[in-house]
Amino acid sequence: MPNKTFFWFFLPTGLAMILFIGLPIISTGIQSFYAQHDQVVKEVKKCDPFGCTVSIVVDQEKTSKIREEKPLGKFNGFGTYVDRNHLAIEEIGKFWNETNSFGEFVDQVTNLPFYKALIFTLTYCLFVTPNVLLLGFIIALSLNAVTRGIRGPLIFGTILPMIVTPLVGSLVLFWMIDAEGIIGANLQMLMNDPYLSLKSSKTLTWITIIIYGIWHHSPFAFVVFYAALQTVPQEPVEAAIIDGASRWQRVRHIVLPHIYPVVTFVALISLMDNFRVFEPIIGFSAEGSAQSLSWLIYDNLVNEEVILFGSAAATSMMTIVGIAILLAPVLIRTWKEFRTAR
Amino acid sequence: MRETNMKKILISLLFLLFGTSAYADCNIKSGSINILANDFPALRTFVETAKGCKGSADFKVTHSSEHNKIAVPALTANPSEFSARIAANSSIVPLMNQDLIRPLDDLVKKYGKGIQDSQLITIDGKIMAVAFMANTQHLYYREDVLKELGIAVPKTYEDVVAASEKIRASGKMQYPYAAAYKAGWNLAEEFVNMYIGHGGEFFKAGTAQPSINNAKGVATLNMLKKLAGLSNPDYLTHDSEAIKVEWESGNVALMTLWASRSGTLLDDDGDAKITAATKLTGPATVAGGNIPAATLWWDGFTLAKNRSDADAEATFRALAHAAANKKMVADAADQAVWLIEGFKPGPKSIGVIEAVKMKAKPYPMLPQMGLMHGALGSEIVEFLQGKESAEQALKDVEAAYMSKAKEQGFL
Numbered sequence: 029m030p031n032k033t034f035f036w037f038f039l040p041t042g043l044a045m046i047l048f049i050g051l052p053i054i055s056t057g058i059q060s061f062y063a064q065h066d067q068v069v070k071e072v073k074k075c076d077p078f079g080c081t082v083s084i085v086v087d088q089e090k091t092s093k094i095r096e097e098k099p100l101g102k103f104n105g106f107g108t109y110v111d112r113n114h115l116a117i118e119e120i121g122k123f124w125n126e127t128n129s130f131g132e133f134v135d136q137v138t139n140l141p142f143y144k145a146l147i148f149t150l151t152y153c154l155f156v157t158p159n160v161l162l163l164g165f166i167i168a169l170s171l172n173a174v175t176r177g178i179r180g181p182l183i184f185g186t187i188l189p190m191i192v193t194p195l196v197g198s199l200v201l202f203w204m205i206d207a208e209g210i211i212g213a214n215l216q217m218l219m220n221d222p223y224l225s226l227k228s229s230k231t232l233t234w235i236t237i238i239i240y241g242i243w244h245h246s247p248f249a250f251v252v253f254y255a256a257l258q259t260v261p262q263e264p265v266e267a268a269i270i271d272g273a274s275r276w277q278r279v280r281h282i283v284l285p286h287i288y289p290v291v292t293f294v295a296l297i298s299l300m301d302n303f304r305v306f307e308p309i310i311g312f313s314a315e316g317s318a319q320s321l322s323w324l325i326y327d328n329l330v331n332e333e334v335i336l337f338g339s340a341a342a343t344s345m346m347t348i349v350g351i352a353i354l355l356a357p358v359l360i361r362t363w364k365e366f367r368t369a370r
Numbered sequence: 371m372r373e374t375n376m377k378k379i380l381i382s383l384l385f386l387l388f389g390t391s392a393y394a395d396c397n398i399k400s401g402s403i404n405i406l407a408n409d410f411p412a413l414r415t416f417v418e419t420a421k422g423c424k425g426s427a428d429f430k431v432t433h434s435s436e437h438n439k440i441a442v443p444a445l446t447a448n449p450s451e452f453s454a455r456i457a458a459n460s461s462i463v464p465l466m467n468q469d470l471i472r473p474l475d476d477l478v479k480k481y482g483k484g485i486q487d488s489q490l491i492t493i494d495g496k497i498m499a500v501a502f503m504a505n506t507q508h509l510y511y512r513e514d515v516l517k518e519l520g521i522a523v524p525k526t527y528e529d530v531v532a533a534s535e536k537i538r539a540s541g542k543m544q545y546p547y548a549a550a551y552k553a554g555w556n557l558a559e560e561f562v563n564m565y566i567g568h569g570g571e572f573f574k575a576g577t578a579q580p581s582i583n584n585a586k587g588v589a590t591l592n593m594l595k596k597l598a599g600l601s602n603p604d605y606l607t608h609d610s611e612a613i614k615v616e617w618e619s620g621n622v623a624l625m626t627l628w629a630s631r632s633g634t635l636l637d638d639d640g641d642a643k644i645t646a647a648t649k650l651t652g653p654a655t656v657a658g659g660n661i662p663a664a665t666l667w668w669d670g671f672t673l674a675k676n677r678s679d680a681d682a683e684a685t686f687r688a689l690a691h692a693a694a695n696k697k698m699v700a701d702a703a704d705q706a707v708w709l710i711e712g713f714k715p716g717p718k719s720i721g722v723i724e725a726v727k728m729k730a731k732p733y734p735m736l737p738q739m740g741l742m743h744g745a746l747g748s749e750i751v752e753f754l755q756g757k758e759s760a761e762q763a764l765k766d767v768e769a770a771y772m773s774k775a776k777e778q779g780f781l
Contacts, residue, residue: 064779067467069737071576072494076459077501077709078666078732084576085493086737088469102779112773119769139758141748141770207604222544225603230755313607316553316751327748330439333464333740338777 053348060341063104065094101338108342115346116140142343145319146350151234152320153302153354156241160298161291163242164249169279171250172257183254190247198311201240233317237308244308245301249294256287296358303351321347396691398425401684405671406441407456409433410630412503412706413669416456419692427684437461445470448676453685458669459733460740462491462499467737471498471672477686484694489709491670501670502693503706505630506730507549507563508664508721509654512623514647515542523649527567527593527656527663530624534600537623547600548613549626551754556609558746559665560626565590566731567656567663578738578780580771583764589657591753591760598754606751620644626653629721633705636718650717652724664725665733668709738780745771 068090074083110117116137123136137143171182189197204211205226216224226232260283268278284291306322309315315323321343328340403424407413417431432452434440442464444451450470457465465471473496478485482500491499509530511523516533519540524530530547537546550556565572570586573579598605602616610631616622618640627635635648653664671689673682692698696712703714707722715723733739745767753763775781 063777066779067737069578069780070494073492074494074735075490075492076732076735077488077491077504077668078726078730083734083736086467086469092469104777108777111776112769139752139762139766207602223603227607228603228605228755230757313552315748316606316755319748327744333438333460333743334467334774334778335442336774336777339774 056341056344058100059337060108060345061103061105062101063108063338065091065098065102067091068094104338108338109346112140113339114142114342116142141319141324142321142346145321145324148234148318149303149305149320149350152238152241152305153299155238156245156302157295157298159242160245160249161295163246164294165253165291167246167250168253168257169283171254186250187247189244190251192244194244194307195311197244198240198308201236202312205236227312227314230317233312233314237305237312237314237318240308240312241302241305245298249298252290252294253287256290257283260286292358292362296355299354299358300351303354304347321350396423396425396687398423398427398684398687400427401678401680402428402430402453403681403685403688404428404430404432404452405454405456405685405689406432406434406437406444406452408437408458408669409435411633412630412702413456415698415702415705416502416692419695419698420688423688423691424684427688429688441465442468442470445674445676449678450674450676453674453677453681454689455672455674456669457499457672458505458667459665459735460667460743462670462672463735463737463740465672466493466498470675472675472682473497474500474673474686477673477683477690481683481687481690482694483690484711485690486694486709486711489670489693491668499670499672500690500693501668501709503630503669503708504722504726505628505667505669505707506653506664506722506725507559507626507628508662508725509651510617510625510627510632510635511649511651512644512647513649514643515546515623518542523651524624524654526658527564527597527654530654531593531596531600534597534624538600543621543623545600545602545621546623547597547625548602548605548608548616548622549597550608550610550613551594551598551601551605552609552612553606553751554747555743556747557606557750557754558743560594561590561746561750562733562743563626563653563665564593564656564663566665567654567659567661569659569661572734572739572742573736578775580742580768582742583761583768587764588760591750591763593656594750595754606754617648618644629719630706632718632721636704650720652721652728653730655728660728662725662728662730664730666722666725666730667733738775738778741774741778741780742767742771745774 068087069084070087071082072085074081074085109115112119119140120137123133127133127136138147167186171179171186174182203209206212207216207225212226215226216222226236264282265278268282273281304322305320306326309318309320309323325340325343325347328336328343405417405420407417414433417433421429421431432440438461441455441457441461445455445465446468455465455471462471475497478490478497478500485500489501490497491501509524515537516523519536519542521533521536522529524533534546537543549560551560565582565587568586568590570582570584570590572582574581602608602621608616610628613622613625613627614631614635617625617635620641632650636645638645653662655661656663671693673685694710696710699708699710699713704716704718707713707715707719749766749770750763752758753760772781
């Protein structure tokens with residue numbers, strides 16, 4: 029396509045992207061560098077049905093004047109980024125000096141909210157993404173081998189987990205793993221442990237969420253792989269059969285190389301999606317045992333009665349950076365391939 | 371067309387049924403009323419009563435349990451989406467911090483006939499809200515279970531622990547105790563209650579510096595952990611609704627729960643035997659203290675600042691009509707502990723009445739309290755899971771709070 033045609037072709041999309049993705053990100057970025065003005069408080073008498081007390085309130089007269097002058101707040105630079113609830117640079121330095129062993133140091137660091145969330149998020153990505161690719165591929169291969177007659181219904185059944193709203197899906201599973209739910213109660217019987225609870229143990233909660241993640245995301249990989257499998261040329265496959273190649277050899281040397289670009293694509297999308305894991309944490313009420321970066325943003329925006337815009341913005345920016353870092357190897361590789369192809 | 375006709379017929383039927391409040395037209399000629407409120411039966415009754423006197427004003431209401439998340443953004447807009455917000459001790463604070471609600475002195479003087487002085491929430495001499503009901507968390511117990519095992523009704527949390535252990539030992543129930551320990555707001559609320567019961571203060575006097583990492587804080591955490599050990603192991607996922615269900619399925623014999631939930635526990639739904647044996651008592655004390663380990667809450671209405679005076683006036687008149695309505699209080703006596711004149715407390719209000727008698731403290735109405743509450747909700751979880759010490763957990767709470775307070779300009 030000539031560059032000019034491409035430009036006009038891309039213009040509407042590009043404009044929409046700048047408007048709906050670019051500008052909000054820039055605005056979030058700016059917000060992350062600001063904190064609230066120093067609160068001017070004063071002592072006043074407060075009376076309610078239960079009696080009177082002397083207590084403090086925010087002095088509105090003085091505060092509103094400061095606010096009008098600088099509506100964005102107080103410039104904080106990277107202050108929010110490095111504070112204890114985010115990168116915690118100062119605290120980590122302190123831990124390094126104060127702790128005696130490396131294990132103790134790691135314990136202290138992983139106790140910080142941002143790192144705790146980062147570890148869960150990465151664990152989730154590392155377990156879910158490869159398993160989604162693998163499971164999606166296996167399902168696609170198996171379905172591709174089934175007689176055409178029953179493929180339709182089977183495909184529909186397979187993509188159901190993707191159709192179900194994530195929150196509903198996780199809620200259903202949440203009730204099933206309850207100590208009195210079908211999975212929870214049977215597990216207790218199987219393990220012969222009446223105290224076994226999937227929701228109270230951190231490890232089991234993580235495993236549950238990861239399994240849920242694989243269940244929910246596999247259909248996407250399956251659909252894409254299945255479509256790609258339809259494009260595999262039959263001649264080399266038939267030639268391989270005549271040469272006596274086993275099924276595994278055919279998949280390994282003909283099918284996989286052929287659909288390789290699609291695998292990269294699914295891996296990219298899947299990584300991005302998984303890094304933003306959020307719904308299962310809410311659905312499973314797992315806030316106590318598992319927090320992700322997205323959950324931290326949500327927490328800052330809604331769980332407090334005061335909305336922490338600066339904190340939420342800083343975590344958002346770091347999530348974007350995190351995704352960029354995760355995707356970098358795949359992107360670089362694709363870019364290189366693109367260059368050599370040209 | 372037919373649908374609107376049906377609606378009209380239904381509405382007129384309803385008016386006939388709930389006669390007097392509908393007739394009591396407050397003669398409001400204009401303006402538009404839009405109310406944001408939490409969603410539980412007493413508030414629905416209250417807003418319905420206010421609607422009865424809307425006159426020719428526009429009337430809209432949003433009942434939502436997510437009201438806290440909507441309130442600040444909706445009232446910040448100018449003109450604000452809502453003309454009134456039904457708030458409580460804690461939720462009025464962010465509105466005050468952002469200067470989003472208006473003083474009501476003039477309106478109370480002009481239209482506040484029948485509102486008692488004790489209903490007025492005054493801050494710095496200005497009336498900022500009109501309260502109409504009170505709420506607290508207190509003990510519920512299963513009379514049959516306690517009687518069978520010869521256990522006296524617990525008065526302290528030490529009693530609750532002893533009684534629960536006895537019930538567990540008897541083999542009747544595995545997890546005899548329940549409270550809303552869901553990580554986040556609920557769990558933090560339980561900490562606040564227990565810490566106040568220990569006589570603790572959250573901040574160094576007159577400042578926003580935290581001061582919970584002390585012996586009282588440690589004792590509070592240890593008591594919470596003991597109670598958690600007697601609860602269903604999934605306690606970190608249980609909110610008020612979940613423990614209500616536990617109670618109704620007969621798995622629990624002792625429970626700390628909101629007074630406003632007693633109505634649904636004692637209604638005709640569910641196992642009649644359990645309902646009959648469900649009894650209410652005051653909140654428990656802890657560690658030999660004499661004030662209960664509970665906080666008192668009020669629910670009241672506030673008016674948005676960013677809304678025209680005419681709307682504010684119309685809204686106030688409608689809501690004031692409900693906030694001084696003896697008939698509503700008599701008809702809905704078991705829905706809430708009304709602070710309105712003419713309320714005769716029934717058996718469902720024992721908890722709140724007892725709490726007031728025992729001089730329970732109100733939930734602290736401090737500008738930075740919401741940040742402390744938020745920090746508590748996430749940082750004490752690991753202690754309850756046995757992953758860190760009480761001191762470490764309290765240190766984490768203080769550190770998390772301080773970062774947030776710095777960002778918000780309190781420190």
